[in-house]
Amino acid sequence: MSDAPKPTSTQRALVILDCFSAESPRLTLSEIARRLGQPVSSTHRQVGELLRWGALERGDDGRYQIGLHLWEVGSLAPRSKSLREAALPFLEDLYEATHENVQIAVLDGHEVVYIERIFSHRSTPIPARPGFRLPPHATGVGRVLLAHAPIDLINTILAGPMKRFTAHTTCDPSQLRRELAKVRKTGYAISHRQIEDTSSSVAAPIRGPENAVIAALSIVVPFRGDTARRYVPAVLASAQGISRTLGAPVRHPDGIHIRNEAPTGFLPGQ
Amino acid sequence: MSDAPKPTSTQRALVILDCFSAESPRLTLSEIARRLGQPVSSTHRQVGELLRWGALERGDDGRYQIGLHLWEVGSLAPRSKSLREAALPFLEDLYEATHENVQIAVLDGHEVVYIERIFSHRSTPIPARPGFRLPPHATGVGRVLLAHAPIDLINTILAGPMKRFTAHTTCDPSQLRRELAKVRKTGYAISHRQIEDTSSSVAAPIRGPENAVIAALSIVVPFRGDTARRYVPAVLASAQGISRTLGAPVRHPDGIHIRNEAPTGFLPGQ
Missing domain, CATH: 1.10.10.10 (Winged helix-like DNA-binding domain superfamily/Winged helix DNA-binding domain)
Known part of the structure; x- marks a missing residue:
């Protein structure tokens, strides 16, 4: 403006x-x-x-x-709507299996914007709600999104002032670079006590048709040492399901990616 | 415009x-x-x-x-946001108990606008999504909202052309007036095969601080005779919980309404 x-x-x-x-x-x-x-x-x-x-x-x-x-x-905005519609059933399933906060976010400029959040009376209270913004360095979804962002954006954000939300918030650029490399390598981000002293987050990337990371999914649970790690398989499975729905290439165990085409028969010749 | x-x-x-x-x-x-x-x-x-x-x-x-x-x-619009935030945990609980579509809607002009919908892969597929509009005569939420609308609006809508979605859609003004009276009397609306031939809806009013009906909650389930009726208690309880969160007066079994104040102790004198 x-x-x-x-x-x-x-x-x-x-x-x-x-x-x-x-x-x-x-x-x-x-x-x-x-x-x-x-x-x-x-x-x-x-x-x-x-x-x-x-x-x-x-x-x-x-x-x-x-x-x-x-x-x-505003509800028609494709960056919110198509992602939300593809994600919601998977968020429901993940929520039902865990009863914790599950949410999706995208990167907009230098900030993370939450698109959807599922929670209930039993979930850990957290500030994220649709339309809420947080800086990427301190959130699980933010680290996933940043790990796959252009290097210029990573440099800009790591060079800028980074808000410290708790005594544990990582604001050191070198340490954050190592975290981002780990996210790229493992395919998920686990972070503890970064926004609130009492919660941990497990986040994974959501990919679109060109296999680019277009959003991130996370679950936020009470901080209890490294117990959040047990949510990794569920978070990865949900993120993969949403990616597939959005047309991301199917990831095969042998590492070869093929396009997610319309279903074909399983018998040769069909 | x-x-x-x-x-x-x-x-x-x-x-x-x-x-x-x-x-x-x-x-x-x-x-x-x-x-x-x-x-x-x-x-x-x-x-x-x-x-x-x-x-x-x-x-x-x-x-x-x-x-x-x-x-x-747009996410800041109070008519959507405050209702959505109050309702979401109750919608989650109702969804989890039933695995069916649960949704809230408001009346805008002569139409029903869906504000939120919770569903998963296991729910009956239906068209409603946030921002979607349908006419009030044919939807459960619409009948609840219309039942509590000003008489002029009821007359206008019942006098106008009413779309027939299925062979079962009620488009007869006298029959609809009887339906609306029944909704006011019983406190809920059950309707069958009105929008889609294969689904039933159970809907109940959501009330605000002045006890006015400001929204409606419904569950949409597969049509199987009158079996949808078994969802009435759950729908009423959820709608009542949302109303209470929004500051509606508490309804007591003896029919006396008192304001929903901050909780006080149960012992006399506290």
Whole structure:
């Protein structure tokens, strides 16, 4: 947004939507105007345009909030929708086998964005929810995504400031590089007490039609030494199932990858 | 949108987003221009503004699609988010007890909009997914929502054309009025073979802080005579749990409703 030399009226209207967040889901007109540093009168006009289309709506208390129509249109985003639809049955199965938090995330810019999370009353409480962002260095899904990201992105993120969430968060670039190499080698990431002092994560890559890593799946469980390791086979199987559904090449035990084509018969000649 | 006598540039840009649908999630520039009946040049400029903010993005094939940023902002819509977050653990529990499709929906205008759906490989396949719309007369959630809607809305919907999905879809206004009265009386809706010939639905209302019906929960199971009825207690319990989480008054067996306050002790005087 800030790249544009002179924002158009459409861009000024869209920027209003960025005033809303999980922490501030409802705003008055003057709060919006104050956040944007612009007069209430022009804000009122722009808000009216967003209201008419359904990008905003007014809640029971008269404050503005993101509208159901924007949510509906947003639900069509292929990076969220196709991944979510392919993943959900596998997330359900993994959740049912473990009763822990299971989630999928993608990399957007320098951050991890959670696309879906399945949990229940019995799962360890964690902050991740759809649309939530966290830095990649400290999350299991982030390390999986970063391990398979272009080297320039890895360098940029490891060179930048890295937030320390707990006393155990790894913020040392050399140590993180070793972690990423291990993720590439083993095919999964196990991390302990990186975001919260009480939880561990096991994460694995989700691959698309060209075998590129397009998302990551993780399970977050209570930290109890290295016991999280027992979830590795289930996480790998679920991630592989989602990848296959998304058209990733089938991985054969002999290491040869073949394209995941429409099913054919098993008898020669069929 | 069509109410505005002369659309502003912001409105013309927003209308571009309405060209996308579940059936057409990816469009070329000329397809967008054709759908709007406007020149490619001005469409190109508007698309550029939407791209810059992240409302649109380009897929691997160069076509335009709804962007991840729009999905993120849309996820903040309170009518979807707060309901979804309160409901998800209960939907999980209900799903796990039944392995069938469980879903929540709200009324938007004259249609039912699905907010969340939990299912797995073992569930009956059905069309509902988040953002999907269906008419209220033919769905379990729709009948629950309609039963508690203002009388004007009931009259409008029952007076209008009602789509027949199967040979069993009830489209007779008098019969539907009787159904709605029954829903109000019993507190749930059971319907058979209304959307698909092979499925039944059990639905119940979700209430908010003022005890108003704000959403509906349903389970969709294979049609086998009246066996769907056995899901009524589970559906009612889940809907009641979500309502309580959303701050609905607690319903007592003697019929007296009290506000759902912070928990207090059970001993007199505490």
